Amino acid sequence: MGGTVGTAGAAGTAGTAGVRGVIFDFYGTLVRMVPPWPPSHRSVLLRRGLAGAAGQWGDQWAVGPADGEEHTAHSGSEEAYHAWELARLRRRALACGVPEGEADGLAAELDRATKGFHLELYDDAAGTLSALRERGLTVGVCSNWFWHLDRAVAEVGLAGLVDAAVTSARAGARKPHPRVYRAALDACGLRPEQALFVGDMWEADVLGPLAAGMRAVHLCRAERAVRGATPALPAGAVRVGTLRDVGSLV
Structure with a gap:
């Protein structure tokens, strides 16, 4: 038609x-x-006692790749892509003042929170x-x-x-x-x-x-x-x- x-x-x-x-x-x-809603990144940070980082974190979706971004170097396998997801969260955490020793555990929890939604x-x-x-x-x-x-x-x-x-x-x-x-x-x-x-x-x-x-x-x-x-x-x-x-x- x-x-x-x-x-x-x-x-x-x-x-x-x-x-x-x-x-x-x-x-x-x-x-x-749909509910139940996943925990926000801010709520995860506050629960861990990271109020300063929570105040600086901003939009939790902004931590991901930008629309239109090419990332072929990280898309070769599921393991490589997940490592890249965690690395982005870790870098953001450190930039917001999260202590080095807490960054890995925090990144893993934030990754789970990001994906813990119901459709x-x-x-x-x-x-x-x-x-x-x-x-x-x-x-x-x-x-x-x-x-x-x-x-x-x-x-x-x-x-x-x-x-x-x-x-x-x-x-x-x-x-x-x-x-x-x-x-x-x-x-x-x-x-x-x-x-x-x-x-x-x-x-x-x-x-x-x-x-x-x-x-x-x-x-x-x-x-x-x-x-x-x-x-x-x-x-x-x-x-x-x-x-x-x-x-x-x-």
């Missing part, structure tokens, strides 16, 4: 003739975090993926995630509905770096022009896929909508408020 999308809840222009597969972002697109599917996720698979389309997941994205996909019940799951940790770069999109396309057996990318983040899930030659769907859920005007859609992109609209685009 080409031209202006005429389905309810969808807006924009993106010719989708020839699409053979749909690649989804994971967090914020297919799943969300659940959005109500529109499984049905959308199932319908696409029934129509013979390839379904992939591509996410800025830890090493075991495949496990996370299985734990929320999507393993049987996903043909390939590509994580930035293994690909060696984070969206919107082109490397991770190439890895996702290769894993799905698709050329860029055969793929539709669906996600909620503007740079990572819309501009990045478009630059990689795919068409893009900006998922703008009411509960996660960023305050202020949403960006104007470039050519090759559409915007939807629910995953249920994706099936009508291909």
Whole structure:
């Protein structure tokens, strides 16, 4: 289908003739975090009596690699990647004044806290993926995630509905770096022009896929909508408020 999308809840222009597969972002697109919430880095530091470091720590997600960062040197194996994760936390701890003797143990605890969250599917996720698979389309997941994205996909019940799951940790770069999109396309057996990318983040899930030659769907859920005007859609992109609209685009 080409031209202006005429389905309810969808807006924009993106010719989708020839699409053979749909690649989804994971967090914020297919799943969300639910209670019980993981401990924050600040709470871990305070419990260890490290009030000074807690005051300097800042956003716990900022300790990780930046969006668009390439890290192929650390993505050769699970062990190498995990060592890099711990080393980043350790360096941050030392920079915030944590004593050398406590840095390793603290880094290990913070790493566990970072990954100790609980996920659940959005109500529109499984049905959308199932319908696409029934129509013979390839379904992939591509996410800025830890090493075991495949496990996370299985734990929320999507393993049987996903043909390939590509994580930035293994690909060696984070969206919107082109490397991770190439890895996702290769894993799905698709050329860029055969793929539709669906996600909620503007740079990572819309501009990045478009630059990689795919068409893009900006998922703008009411509960996660960023305050202020949403960006104007470039050519090759559409915007939807629910995953249920994706099936009508291909």
